[in-house]
Amino acid sequence: MDKTGYLILRLAIGLSMFGHGLVRLPKLSGFSKWMVKSFEGSMLPEIIVTPFSYALPVLELCVGLLLLIGLFTRQAILLGALIMLMLIFGTTLIENWAILPSQLIHVAFFVVLLNYVKDNTWALDLKLGK
Structure with missing residues (x-):
């Protein structure tokens, strides 16, 4: 792969992750409630889902x-x-198969x-010099 191609891929996945976090942070409480509700019928207890739902947007951002910026790349x-692997696990637990391809593409990137x-x-x- 050439250097320009690498830069484009890094920026693409960086923008996706940054954008996911950016739009969720202002509505963090609502996002958390939505995620907790999504996992109500799953094996994961609320005590695990709730902290993850608050940490996820910050981590994505x-x-x-x-x-x-290419720092600690x-x-x-x-x-x-790791974030995507956790999301994939959660996605399978709630059987949200429609979102799985997007998560797998992120992992591939x-x-x-x-x-x-x-x-x-x-x-x-x-x-x-990192």
């Missing part, structure tokens, strides 16, 4: 921002992939970025 990729992280040349990581 932070991962997205780090990817957009490898760590942001790994955290983003993270895997590609991780495998070609050496091409991450347009990033703050290089400027700061």
